[in-house]
Amino acid sequence: MFSGNFPLEDQIVLITGGSQGLGKQFAYKYFHETKRTKIIVVSRSDNKLKPVVEEIEAGEDASLRDTTITEGVVEKRRLFYLSADLSDFNAVEDMFNILINANLSPTVILNCVGGSTPKLFKDLTPNEIELGINQNYKSVVTLTHTFFQKFEQLSQSTSDYKCHIVLFSSEVSFFPFIGYAQYAPLKVAMKALISILRQEIDDPEYKNKVELSCVYPGNFKSEGYELEELTKPAITKIIEGPSFAISCDECCNKIIYWLDKGYNDVVTDTVGWILMAVDMGLNKNNNKSFLYWLQLLIGVLANLIVVPIYMVICKWQINSYFKDANKDKKTD
Ligand SMILES: NC(=O)C1=CN([C@@H]2O[C@H](COP(=O)(O)OP(=O)(O)OC[C@H]3O[C@@H](n4cnc5c(N)ncnc54)[C@H](OP(=O)(O)O)[C@@H]3O)[C@@H](O)[C@H]2O)C=CC1
Ligand SMILES: CCCCCCCCCCCCCCCC(=O)[C@@H](N)CO
16 A cells, blocks of 8 residues: 555644544644644534634634634634534534535545543443433434435535545444444444445546545543543453553554555554454455455454354453452442
């Protein structure tokens, strides 16, 4: 594979979920490592976005809702913020309209919205369950659906309009396990939607204009991660042990490295690569590279030899977790 598939310079980058964590890291990277790229960070509230933009840019107010942001100003500035609840179709439509009117049709979309409340399923509140669905799946649906609805309008910005959409799933989508009931099923659903959309963008209307990538990160230290550690069951920590939490900076750099090499399915650590290898099926046809074929071969062998052994170990770990938990209950 060659480099140069994910240039940072001369882009208009829409970062949803950009007020903290990995999204904020991407905004920082684009702002400091390019000269002309424009960046729009989105999250639910202006209150959280404003200081982020000020911190990155050390500049003045840059809300795209600010009516003083006229076309001239949009030309001068490079970093903007825009609040929108990505789980709301109307808010997402509003967001795209503002972007189109400001002549900021995104050429890269990074959807970093998401997050988990790790607990046993029975211990989750209905609110937590709904939040999981909205953040991790509905945000993807509203974003991609509205993008396709608006594609014609977005395309009018330049004669050769192109957009690379990057969605963020998780390593748990290859292996949903105990503790992630509020989260993993939605990350799996996202993967299924992507498989379908990849077939739909073969339509000549989108061919070579829309590219769809999916990142399956392992653990990385973000504000969201610090929060989930507080409720994460011990068994969940044990199973995910091989995915050591890296920094947002390292995670961001790895993702850009692999996207730039032309990979559309990206992981951020070794255990993620093995899990992706084990996850096979009819929707894997990214046969552009040597590494793809190597991964397929390792996947076949691992499914035959390693997976059955691992599943026995995993079952044993879960059983002893419940044995300990019940022992504690009795002595209480
Ligand atoms: N950290 C990790 O270990 C891993 C994370 N991931 C995934 O990577 C992505 C980024 O993770 P991370 O940086 O940890 O996330 P964080 O939880 O730190 O940040 C999530 C961002 O999403 C925004 N957000 C949440 N809900 C909405 C909404 N309805 N509309 C708009 N914005 C919203 C938040 O902003 P605000 O509150 O201002 O709205 C915030 O900026 C997520 O999809 C996550 O699931 C995957 C694997 C591992
Ligand atoms: C061949 C068999 C090998 C089996 C190895 C199994 C190891 C599983 C590790 C999974 C790590 C998942 C991290 C996801 C983090 C995440 O999404 C949350 N932090 C949410 O924010």
